[in-house]
Amino acid sequence: MTLLLDTATEAARSVGPRLRKAFRSRPEVATKRDFHDPVTEHDRAAEETIRAVIDARVPGSAIVGEEGGSTGSGDLTWYVDPIDGTANFAAGLPFFCVSIAAAVRGELVAGVVYDPVRDDEFTATTGGAWCNGTPIRSRGAAADREAMLLCSYPTPLDLDAEGEAALRRYRRLLESFSAVRRPGSAALNLAHVAAGWSDAAFGTASHPWDVAAGALLVRQAGGVYLGDPLVKGDYLAHVGGFDLAGSALAEVSGRLPREES
Structure with a gap:
């Protein structure tokens, strides 16, 4: 799990500089399903970078990505969203992230949600959850x-x-x-x-x-x-x-x- 979490974290952070540089540049937007479903060149480029990191660190994995679809096979599957919140990213609203998770034989074992604007790194394994290395607890309102x-x-x-x-x-x-x-x-x-x-x-x-x-x-x-x-x-x-x-x-x-x- 340490290898998988380290790989997910490295892959997520590898696209941070590109996304921060492109943020609020009003990139050209295309659409997929309809005009409510935008995509930019940065979504596709970021996923390619993430896939390259995963392939280098854990070769032979299956990867399911929003932009690149499903590739590979085996017990280990990665779920990749290079920019979750593309509409926000494209418009300049600072609420988007990179999301990467690893599952072994259908069980989630590692994941990272990385907010490149705030540089907040949320990570989890079956052993706990952290934000920027500090353990987090999901506590709040009761009603x-x-x-x-x-x-x-x-x-x-x-x-x-x-x-x-x-x-x-x-x-x-x-x-x-x-x-x-x-x-x-x-x-x-x-x-x-x-x-x-x-x-x-x-x-x-x-x-x-x-x-x-x-x-x-x-x-x-x-x-x-x-x-x-x-x-x-x-x-x-x-x-x-x-x-x-x-x-x-x-x-x-x-x-x-x-x-x-």
Whole structure:
């Protein structure tokens, strides 16, 4: 696990200088699925660099990346998002990160979420979770009325699928939580919940490269992560001691299991 975490950390930090230099340069933006799904040359270049570091340090690994798709095979799989929060990065909003996780035979064992603007490095193994080398604990509010919720719901896809019901669910969250924010990076949202800087996070139709590292962070910091981080789908995370049963999140995220998976 030390080798895997060191590799993930080296790979994430290797693209930090490029991303900091390009930040607020208003890079040209292309789109993938639709205009809500942007990509820049820096996403692709950063993933190529990350893949090169992984291939050099741990040759023969399988890699699942947002930009490069799936390559390789074997028991060890890396999940790579070179810029989680591309829309923020492209516009100049300082809330984006690099997310890299390693799983062995389907079990997450190491991960890093690196915020290159603040130089915050969140790391986790099955032995614990840290921010900049200091152990972190996922502790915070116990109930909605004192809690900060970070979410992406409802997305345009949620609105297409659920219509006005999605807006009613979002209103329920706004009315219940002390504050609801939509920062725009699932991985960084989860890292902040792991550190106890926010109390809950919720997202729909997320990919493994978005949440794998963050899920490990939350769980190893003593928080709760609901959903399968290695399968595209919904997720919910909260700090330890949060009353999910009494939360509006229990209603809005009703499709999720009520136990860790």
